[in-house]
Amino acid sequence: MWIHVIVDVPTGQTDHPFTYRVPAQWQASVKVGVRVHVPFGIGNRLIQGVVVALDVEPTEGFEIKDIAAVLDEEPVLTVEQLWLVEQLRHQVFSFKIQLLKTMMPSLLQSQYDKLYQATEKLGSDDCQRFFPNGPERQASKMNPEELAEIQKLVAKKQVEVKYLALDQASLKYENWYRSVPRVLESLVISKQAKRRLEARDYLLQKSDEGRLVDFNKEFSSAISKYFREVGAIEVYSKSISRSASFFEGVESTQPPVLNPQQAAAKRLILGHVGEKKTQPVLLEGITGSGKTEVYLQVIEQVLKDGKNAIVLVPEISLTPQMTKGFIARFGHQVAILHSGLSAGEKYDEWWKITHGQARVVIGARSAIFAPLQNIGIIIIDEEHESSYKQDNNPRYHAREVAQLRAQYHQAALVLGSATPSLESRARASKGVYDFVVLNQRANPLALIPSVEVIDLRDHRTTKGEQTISPPLLEALQETLERGEQAVLMLNRRGYSSFMMCRVCGEVDTCPNCDISLTLHLSTRTMNCHYCDFRKGIPQTCPNCQSQDIHYYGTGTEKAQKELELLLPEARVLRMDVDTTRKKGSHEKILAKFGQAEADILLGTQMIAKGLDFPNVTLVGVLNADTGIHLPDFRSSERTFQLLTQVAGRAGRATKPGKVYLQTYNPDHYAIQYASKQDYEGFYREEMRIRKMAAYPPYFYTVALHFSHKDPKLVEKIAYQALGTLRQFLSPNAILLGPTPSTISRTHNLYHYQIMIKYRQEPRLEAVLNHILEISQTKEFQAVRLTIDHEPQ
Incomplete structure (x- = not known):
């Protein structure tokens, strides 16, 4: 029996099925869509692959190797998903194995450290069996079959978790804890005995069962072992669904x-x-x-x-x-x-x-x-x-x-x-x-909110930046007096956007990226929002050592401080990436706001959509300009969409809603149409501009991104790719670049890009696949290439 396998080696030379022989012991197990371990390349090292066809004809003239193992009892990929891979390969310029892995459960692709954590959570002896030395054991010391066995264990339909079956009667009798020294007038109870008694009381207060792993966290595995030995508890396995809490x-x-x-x-x-x-x-x-x-x-x-x-x-x-x-x-x-x-x-x-x-x-x-x-x-x-x-x-x-x-x-x-x-x-x-x-609200009593544009140029002060303009502040005060709620959006997190020396003009930038560091006062750090580099807040200029440094721009953290100063009676919740890092934090913040435990919800664009709170009657956009001047042909479209979406959070029940848009560009067409909630008007104006500039939807686009730590090398390779494109594409194709990307360096890599704009290019797919294939060879000198069809 011969089968076709796509191997987990993402290169142009391996982007096709390889033929393998199936030994008798695996013939009943092998199915289309299962993962297998196969020997591959020089040295026949075992790697993972996916079976994409059964009962194929053997390839003549090539040595056909045997598969080493079938890793799954049931297919992890369907026939339709395998068909999807073939279709998407024409649109998405990635290798088939990358597409296949995208469709698999992430647990089946987990690395050693994640498997260790998952096995540890099982609270079973399997963790000790597979990881006798804890997380220190390296994955390289684990053979593929053993790794697959752990994956199967962790990825069971519902994890087997040890449970405590409590014998309430035996817990109340003294026979099991006679060995525990009692508190006598002349004795001081030992620490161990005290913990055992605390554990007994804990168990008596609980219901008839609970997770052993939780008990061990509260006390210790030694105490649970003692309770098992004296017969106070029984430990057994029970299947639970990890997603039951939803x-x-x-x-x-x-x-x-x-x-x-x-x-x-x-x-x-x-x-x-x-x-x-x-x-x-x-x-x-x-x-x-x-x-x-x-x-x-x-x-x-x-x-x-x-x-x-x-x-x-x-x-x-x-x-x-x-x-x-x-x-x-x-x-x-x-x-x-x-x-x-x-x-x-x-x-x-x-x-x-x-x-x-x-x-x-x-x-x-x-x-x-x-x-x-x-x-x-x-x-x-x-x-x-x-x-x-x-x-x-x-x-x-x-x-x-x-x-x-x-x-x-x-x-x-x-x-x-x-x-x-x-x-x-x-x-x-x-x-x-x-x-x-x-075009009508589902609730007939809910009216479309009125929108007011506030020109921030009319409210500039000599005291520096003020996030909340007087009209918005007055509206917030009135909203709070009525016992209603407000949503404020500022699509920039952190405290200040950048730090600059007022003597020499030095801006504090990330050492890994060409981007300024953002001040985060809550952690007292300067953070890069690209590579997550962090450092302490400098007291002097790193260039001239002057102490005359100033922080410019406003983020949600600074806006929160200003709100607390201007409206000390207001209860403010902040919702951004920094406050929602922990699992479930989104739900907790929104639940508190929905239960009227806060008056103002302040956040980034994550609060602009999907929220429906009947008591929200005021929405304020603190700076409608944050994305409007980005070097992106979709910047106006995104601004209009975001403003329209956040405005829709106001007045969704019977109370009328009011929206304030603060901006330094009140005459910009995206802001004007958003204030009127006029999508069709914006659509006509934006389409006129797109047609003049030859951008989607009038043209299709493809972007080629090149990255390397050497800026001269990445530029050289980008120009070589440009030559190949010019050779094969028609004169009608518009080629822009190569040029440094908008942010030319991140993670210590320099980035160049080429943009292709076209209407019909029959040879485009072939030439892009050709460039993708040679990007894996020495010719590209380790320059990283990504091809992005219709980049966003």
């Missing part, structure tokens, strides 16, 4: 009656389920128009018809309200996949999906690869978000993957947004997408 405390809800616009959208979308040729539906709905309820009721009908659903949302860990809404409607049929989950939680959700226990998958970008069968509908909410594009290899866009999967299953594909991307809106105008608009 469903705790969520009450079920019933679908409300849709308004006429929502009902029409539902009918149109359901009409696309089962179509032979998928035509995506662009659902443009203003904030508060009830797009989510349309999604829920469409999915309900799809489930009744025996089909399943995938829902993508951006940064799902930031939008627990939406997650709970789906769980409330569909219960344990829901599986959740996003980056905030542990590897074990992700695996349990993946297992639910592969075994048909989940019928609705809700998640971030990578959830589009969920191994769901019989899909009836795929929904991408906030489809304009750039987070749907993977920013490292493989650089896929979830929208393109969704279109392939919808075609494969003859499923409906819905792209929803209050501010669609220009590419999607242009396709809708040409009939490539079906188009439906919701």
